Amino acid sequence: MIAPHLPPLDAGLVVEHEQAHDAFAEALEHAPPVVGRLFVMLQRRLIVESIAYVQPVNSRIDQQVLTPAPRSFLTETHELRMEGANAVFRHLDGRAEMKRIGAIELVISSATPYVFHALLEGPAPSGIDMNPGMLRAYPFDWTPEENMFMHPPGRECPALVEGAMDLAMNAPAPACVRAAYLTFAMLSIHPFADGNGRTSRALYMAVAADGLRLGMDWGALEQWAVDRTGYIGALQAGQRVERYRGEDMNAAAFVEFGTKTSTYGAHLCRARLANMAERVAAVSEARGVDIRQATIVVAVQLYRVAARSQLAPLSVDADDLDGVLEGLISSGRLEWVLRPPSMRTRLVPDEHGLVDRG
Amino acid sequence: MNMVWSTEDDRRTMNDETVNDETVMLGVPPPAPEFPGIASIELLIADLDAAVALFCDVLGCGLLARGPAGLIAGEQAIIDVGTMTVTLLAAADSGEPVVLPDRTPRLASIELATSCAADTAVRCLRAMEAGLIVATGRRGEVVLPPEAIEGAIGWRVGIVLAAAHAGDGGSSGEL
Amino acid sequence: METPLVAIGIELVVADLDRAIELFTDVLGCDLLARGPAALIPGETATIDAGNIIISLLAPAASGEGTLLALRRPRLSQVIFGADPTALDRAMLRSAEHGLPVVSAAGRFHIPPEAIQGALGERIAIVVTGLGAEPPATGSGLDEG
Numbered sequence: 122m123i124a125p126h127l128p129p130l131d132a133g134l135v136v137e138h139e140q141a142h143d144a145f146a147e148a149l150e151h152a153p154p155v156v157g158r159l160f161v162m163l164q165r166r167l168i169v170e171s172i173a174y175v176q177p178v179n180s181r182i183d184q185q186v187l188t189p190a191p192r193s194f195l196t197e198t199h200e201l202r203m204e205g206a207n208a209v210f211r212h213l214d215g216r217a218e219m220k221r222i223g224a225i226e227l228v229i230s231s232a233t234p235y236v237f238h239a240l241l242e243g244p245a246p247s248g249i250d251m252n253p254g255m256l257r258a259y260p261f262d263w264t265p266e267e268n269m270f271m272h273p274p275g276r277e278c279p280a281l282v283e284g285a286m287d288l289a290m291n292a293p294a295p296a297c298v299r300a301a302y303l304t305f306a307m308l309s310i311h312p313f314a315d316g317n318g319r320t321s322r323a324l325y326m327a328v329a330a331d332g333l334r335l336g337m338d339w340g341a342l343e344q345w346a347v348d349r350t351g352y353i354g355a356l357q358a359g360q361r362v363e364r365y366r367g368e369d370m371n372a373a374a375f376v377e378f379g380t381k382t383s384t385y386g387a388h389l390c391r392a393r394l395a396n397m398a399e400r401v402a403a404v405s406e407a408r409g410v411d412i413r414q415a416t417i418v419v420a421v422q423l424y425r426v427a428a429r430s431q432l433a434p435l436s437v438d439a440d441d442l443d444g445v446l447e448g449l450i451s452s453g454r455l456e457w458v459l460r461p462p463s464m465r466t467r468l469v470p471d472e473h474g475l476v477d478r479g
Numbered sequence: 480m481n482m483v484w485s486t487e488d489d490r491r492t493m494n495d496e497t498v499n500d501e502t503v504m505l506g507v508p509p510p511a512p513e514f515p516g517i518a519s520i521e522l523l524i525a526d527l528d529a530a531v532a533l534f535c536d537v538l539g540c541g542l543l544a545r546g547p548a549g550l551i552a553g554e555q556a557i558i559d560v561g562t563m564t565v566t567l568l569a570a571a572d573s574g575e576p577v578v579l580p581d582r583t584p585r586l587a588s589i590e591l592a593t594s595c596a597a598d599t600a601v602r603c604l605r606a607m608e609a610g611l612i613v614a615t616g617r618r619g620e621v622v623l624p625p626e627a628i629e630g631a632i633g634w635r636v637g638i639v640l641a642a643a644h645a646g647d648g649g650s651s652g653e654l
Numbered sequence: 655m656e657t658p659l660v661a662i663g664i665e666l667v668v669a670d671l672d673r674a675i676e677l678f679t680d681v682l683g684c685d686l687l688a689r690g691p692a693a694l695i696p697g698e699t700a701t702i703d704a705g706n707i708i709i710s711l712l713a714p715a716a717s718g719e720g721t722l723l724a725l726r727r728p729r730l731s732q733v734i735f736g737a738d739p740t741a742l743d744r745a746m747l748r749s750a751e752h753g754l755p756v757v758s759a760a761g762r763f764h765i766p767p768e769a770i771q772g773a774l775g776e777r778i779a780i781v782v783t784g785l786g787a788e789p790p791a792t793g794s795g796l797d798e799g
Binding site: 514515516517520522523524525526529530532533536537538539540541559560561562563565567584585586591592602605606609611628630631632633634638 | 658659660661662664666667668669670673674676677680681682683684685703704705706707711727728729730733735741744745748749752754770772773774775776778780782
Binding site for chain 1: 610626627
């Protein structure tokens with residue numbers, strides 16, 4: 122058995138992708154640093170929700186909310202998936218930073234699928250131990266009503282994963298193509314007992330990172346979650362065979378889907394960043410507060426009811442954050458209230474949070 | 480205030496020049512009007528004949544309709560219980576249009592009657608602002624899918640918001 | 655013509671009462687009528703005004719004084735009907751004639767969930783109460799022991 126082949130992609134789509142991400146990188150680099158951190162705070166949350174696939178509040182591709190509320194009423198399974206996805210994001214972020222300082226050459230490495238899977242399945246979100254970080258040894262079949270496609274036997278998985286990783290890391294193709302290809306290949310091989318979707322989406326992030334100025338594709342995965350039908354459709358378009366046969370499968374539709382959604386996501390991120398900058402400026406002017414205070418107020422608005430720990434990414438210094446919060450609370454602009462039960466999670470169990478009092 | 484994107488047709492061709500022009504502003508949802516009531520509950524059941532017999536022969540309720548389930552493979556019966564209807568849904572393990580994966584007998588959905596389409600839209604925004612997943616069904620109803628409600632009450636039940644007399648009923652909560 | 659039974663309420667066993675109340679009140683806009691200890695079993699209950707019917711939310715405790723609810727799995731646990739006295743008597747007789755166990759009390763009766771499971775596949779109690787009578791206590795038709 123062999124891994125699926127790497128398809129070509131229309132050069133125009135690659136150029137559009139590059140331009141959209143460059144334009145967003147330019148905007149983020151020129152935004153006031155606190156506004157940039159505000160964007161990262163929101164977008165990181167959306168990416169973690171998307172890796173975990175706890176389903177998005179944004180549910181219509183034609184009517185996407187720029188600042189969606191945090192997912193609430195999460196089940197324990199959802200929360201454990203979020204916990205794993207959060208760990209994966211930290212790993213990705215760390216690798217991107219190591220690459221930036223020259224400590225490593227690529228964000229992706231041959232160990233990345235195993236690391237991601239271990240992080241995602243470590244909390245055992247399904248309630249069953251699914252051998253974190255290990256390839257499956259047994260066959261995996263869907264129930265016929267879910268999916269007729271049959272994945273390869275467990276014994277073939279090590280070589281198939283190695284083949285797909287080799288193409289994703291070394292083939293002479295744009296990173297966006299290799300990234301989406303790897304997601305398609307891993308979802309087709311289905312090498313783990315559980316957690317293949319989460320691992321495969323995270324692997325897209327790792328490969329795409331190496332082709333982007335920001336070292337992070339901030340847009341694609343959110344779109345995959347919003348357009349779940351398109352995501353499944355593009356995947357299944359390349360699996361029009363009864364059982365896994367790498368030579369008969371075609372990643373082209375998924376690569377096109379991945380690139381287009383990434384391009385769209387970059388445009389959305391740029392619009393979202395501009396919206397945040399406008400909101401911060403408006404709050405600053407209307408309430409006579411400085412830009413740091415205004416950013417905190419907007420962050421509280423974005424969380425609806427914000428725990429202190431959720432605001433920490435907005436400041437490089439904890440004392441500084443507490444000082445700003447104290448000023449906003451003492452002036453009556455922010456107020457501590459009980460956080461709704463639906464917002465209390467394993468990661469953020471705080472009973473109290475801040476609301477904007479205008 | 481949130482911004483929303485424009486039309487589905489623009490979805491794949493949107494570029495950075497069109498983003499700001501195409502967006503429209505949505506206001507913070509106004510307070511919802513008085514709650515109008517429950518139109519229907521849907522029970523996934525194991526044996527439709529037995530369930531119909533319970534409601535009609537034993538309890539004396541009226542059978543409004545019986546026939547194929549609209550959205551999934553299976554058969555359903557609609558029972559008049561006075562203040563609302565009860566849809567009894569016997570999901571099949573094969574057939575068209577789609578097989579329901581989890582056919583465990585349970586309360587599968589609660590349909591709330593909104594006063595009009597605008598009321599539905601307001602309640603949809605409230606749900607999104609609360610961080611819930613929201614989907615739109617084929618008859619314009621808003622669906623809070625079972626995955627969203629499981630974290631609130633502990634099992635997978637869909638909540639459907641639809642204007643009274645909006646359509647033909649059915650099992651959209653589960654789908 | 656016989657007066658039909660009218661559904662007046664449903665009872666849901668829930669995993670987290672705070673979250674369930676938040677869903678029905680803050681998100682869906684219903685009114686919370688009451689909240690307090692459950693009358694017959696250890697646990698807490700809340701009553702929601704859903705317009706045409708009442709929704710009782712029951713969070714049974716897993717420990718404490720009294721008889722613990724054996725089946726605490728979240729689910730629809732009761733469908734409550736109202737009936738005038740004649741219709742109530744007829745419904746009770748008809749239930750018994752159909753071979754269903756009937757547990758009666760003053761002005762009401764219920765068919766236990768174990769019996770309804772054979773009809774619906776899930777353990778749901780059917781409670782029929784006289785219109786104008788005191789509503790049944792939360793958990794009154796649930797499994798005992």
